[in-house]
Amino acid sequence: MTKPNKFLSTSVLTFGFLFLYIPIISLVVYSFNESKLVTVWSGFSLKWYGALLHDDELLGAAWLSLKIGLLTACASVVIGTWSGFVLARFGRFRGFTLFTGMINAPLVIPEVIQGISLLLLFVALEQMFGWPKGRGMLTIWIGHVMLCVSYVAIIVQSRVKELDRSLEEAALDLGATPFKVFFVITLPLISQALLSGWLLSFTLSIDDLVLSAFLSGPGSTTLPLVVFSRVRLGLNPEMNALATLFIAIVTIGVILVNALMLGKERRRVRDMQLAFATAKSDMEREANERTNREEALKAA
Incomplete structure (x- = not known):
């Protein structure tokens, strides 16, 4: 029963991701289309990005x-x-x-x-x-x-x-x-x-x-x-170019924020481990000092 369930969950997950991201990928691809027809590929071109820069x-x-x-x-x-x-x-x-x-x-x-x-x-x-x-x-x-x-x-x-x-x-x-x-x-x-x-x-x-x-x-x-x-x-090809720019900006922003948060989390964990190690060392030192005092009292 484990394999069919795993296959079914993988299939559903794959279908979900494809359903979400295939339209976005097609939009990005057609933003580099030379033709004015949004759904007809006629060659690679950056002219719609240039036209976007002049669209006040x-x-x-x-x-x-x-x-x-x-x-x-x-x-x-x-x-x-x-x-x-x-x-x-x-x-x-x-x-x-x-x-x-x-x-x-x-x-x-x-x-x-x-x-x-x-x-x-x-x-x-x-x-x-x-x-x-x-x-x-x-x-x-x-x-x-x-x-x-x-x-x-x-x-x-x-x-x-x-x-x-x-x-x-x-x-x-x-x-x-x-x-x-x-x-x-x-x-x-x-x-x-x-x-x-x-x-x-x-x-x-x-x-x-x-x-x-x-x-x-x-x-x-x-x-x-x-x-x-x-x-x-x-439909206007400039919309594809504009959407692609937004996707790129948001993706870069999310990656930078995630990297920042992961770095902050790693520093927090490292500081906690250092504080724990310092506290443990202090406790061991106090225990050793207490043992030495007790032995000194017994010897006296």
């Missing part, structure tokens, strides 16, 4: 999406970290149910509803206070942060619940303030969760179409909106 609309939209994505990821990590920490450590307080519902609401409410609600809110604020003046980068950023905070809060909450609180309690016993313990002890321990939340928020912001469609205005068209509008008129 596409480059402007990509730069805007990149800026919004970076700002969204940073803001979401800051707000989501505090929210997740409160949910994990503060227990049930007055308003806990409301607070939890507000954090989890963006996960279950359709983006269309969120987009309409935020649009009506911004229109009402503009009529009452004159802010914000129209829709643009600021309104898109606020909408993306509202969406991504929930994901970061859930990731941080699950990681904080798994922490060994003895390290934090030891720091408190040594005189550290709770504020210092949070930044010196807790944050480094949940750094991987923060990084995961940052990357997820950045990806969601770059990829978002629905909220951006409701909250964008003249001169603030994001990359997904440009791509969607162009694809509706027909």
Whole structure:
């Protein structure tokens, strides 16, 4: 029974990977196609990358999406970290149910509803206070942060619940303030969760179409909106070139981050082993000194 099960699991895994990555590989390959027809190979060429560099609309939209994505990821990590920490450590307080519902609401409410609600809110604020003046980068950023905070809060909450609180309690016993313990002890321990939340928020912001469609205005068209509008008129080889560049940048970024995290983990393990060896050596030395004293007392 072991071999059939192993064959079945391998087959399912292989099919899953092929289903996911064959379209991406074909997209990368056809980005080097000379023909204007996306699905007809006529020879190797880099001309679509050159055409992409002269497409001001596409480059402007990509730069805007990149800026919004970076700002969204940073803001979401800051707000989501505090929210997740409160949910994990503060227990049930007055308003806990409301607070939890507000954090989890963006996960279950359709983006269309969120987009309409935020649009009506911004229109009402503009009529009452004159802010914000129209829709643009600021309104898109606020909408993306509202969406991504929930994901970061859930990731941080699950990681904080798994922490060994003895390290934090030891720091408190040594005189550290709770504020210092949070930044010196807790944050480094949940750094991987923060990084995961940052990357997820950045990806969601770059990829978002629905909220951006409701909250964008003249001169603030994001990359997904440009791509969607162009694809509706027909496939364009420049889209393949742009997608290939994004895939390359994301792949390099993930490799660098993984290498950094692995190096940090190796250093942490090495430091723990060194500390354990030092403590063991000190204990052995104290035991030897105690034995020598006892023998000296007996001899006297």
